[in-house]
Amino acid sequence: MSDPGDMEIEVLVVPDCPHQQLAEERLRQALDDAGLDATGFTTRVVADQADAEQSAFTGSPTILIDGRDPFAEPGTTLSLSCRIYRTPQGPAGAPGLDQLRQALHEAAGTAA
Numbered sequence: 001m002s003d004p005g006d007m008e009i010e011v012l013v014v015p016d017c018p019h020q021q022l023a024e025e026r027l028r029q030a031l032d033d034a035g036l037d038a039t040g041f042t043t044r045v046v047a048d049q050a051d052a053e054q055s056a057f058t059g060s061p062t063i064l065i066d067g068r069d070p071f072a073e074p075g076t077t078l079s080l081s082c083r084i085y086r087t088p089q090g091p092a093g094a095p096g097l098d099q100l101r102q103a104l105h106e107a108a109g110t111a112a
Contacts, residue, residue, distance in 0.1 A: 007066055007107055009041035014060040014080055019093030023061040030100035036108070052078050059083025061094060063103075070103035071095055 011027065013020045024043065031039050046057045055062075058076045060083055062069055071085060087096040095103070 007036070007039055007104075008064075009039065009066075010064045011041060011043045012046050012055055012057050012060065012062040012064065013043060014082075015045055015047060017060040017082070019061055019082065023063065023094035026094050026097055026100055027063060030097055030104055033097070034101055034104045034108070034110075036104060046080065049078075049080060052080050063095065063100075065103060065107040068107075070106065071099070 009027070009031075011020070011023055013023075020043065024041075027041060031037060031041075044055075046052050046055055046060070051057070055064075056069065057078055057080070058069065058072065059079050059081050062083060063071065082093065084091045084093065085095045085099070087099060089096065
């Protein structure tokens with residue numbers, strides 16, 4: 001198992017994404033809650049279709065953990081659009097805190 005602190009986390013967004021701040025705030029909170037407060041993340045703007053295809057970008061915001069989208073749904077097409085997440089509270093512009101915590105624990109190989 002690798003060191004959880006070595007996780008590479010990236011938030012991919014389209015320019016002026018209305019849910020970027022919410023996704024970043026929830027991700028930071030989930031990292032802190034998971035004891036990964038020293039783990040950072042980067043935010044990258046996906047500006048065109050070619051970049052979307054290269055990044056396997058399925059909408060803004062997309063959160064990649066070690067290059068993998070833990071919230072990917074089969075059959076989703078690559079798109080420079082807003083992304084809607086299915087959360088226990090209903091559709092949202094970013095994953096819920098519990099969903100993010102679970103994804104981080106799974107990526108780190110630790111129990112939630």
